Amino acid sequence: MKTLIISIMLSFTAAVISAQEVTVLDEARLFYAPLNVTVAQDGDSYTYNIKESQSRQFARDPIGFMKANFDIQSFITQTARKKYHAYLVTFNSANGSLEADFDKEGKLLETRQQFxxxxxxxxxxxxxxxxxxxxxxxxxxxxxxxxxxxxxxxxxxxxxxxxxxxxxxxxxxxxxxxxxxxx
The missing domain is CATH 3.10.450 (Nuclear Transport Factor 2; Chain: A,)
Structure with missing residues (x-):
């Protein structure tokens, strides 16, 4: 009797396993974005609007804030299909802004700050x-x-x-x- 029950359970398990279809998922792109910001684009220029809760930290050390919260290499990968020669990325907060110019490899060329x-x-x-x-x-x-x-x-x-x-x-x-x- 035990072998009959075990045989039925194994048959049932084999039937359930073989009845499932394999679903192939599309590629998903993930990237780290610690800032919950809104982004606006104008040509090769991108503007990140920083929330009020982070504006003090941003104003205290704008370049350090940019380095800690913005990955230019990931950004270039995300926009690779547009084949830009340079990038102008602006970070805006309620009290000021930082404009950063990058070349096509992601090297920081210059910045301008106004607070x-x-x-x-x-x-x-x-x-x-x-x-x-x-x-x-x-x-x-x-x-x-x-x-x-x-x-x-x-x-x-x-x-x-x-x-x-x-x-x-x-x-x-x-x-x-x-x-x-x-x-």
Missing amino acids: KNVLLSANIRNNVYKDHQGYTLTKANYSARTKGEILANATYKIKLENGKDKQTLKIDARDSGVGVAVN
Whole structure:
């Protein structure tokens, strides 16, 4: 009786296994995208809009943020059928942007950064306060350019007000002190 039950179960299992069809799935492309961003394309230019929750991290170190959250080689693979000669990738946040130019192999050629309402470093803040007592900081903007990953120039443009008196300072961010003041 045992052998009859085992034989029936083996026959039933063999029938079920042979009745199934093999389904061939289409190729699936997967890539790592830690940012949940919206992407807009205009020719060979792509714009990534960064969410508000990540904008502080982005403004603190834009190039480091790009390196940590954007893989140019994966991007080139995804757009390979378009055969671009260069890529312009822009990262936008509420307070600023980073434009990065890459060649067709993915080498970083240059970047341009523009940020508004930035937090100044402690030594710059202290120098401005010491040299311009009575003034209130109303605006602090930051702009920078790199050649490859080497910082070519970086400037803070600061607006100060004391009643009706206004001053604009331009500070070289690569130096530790206050640079040339312009009215």
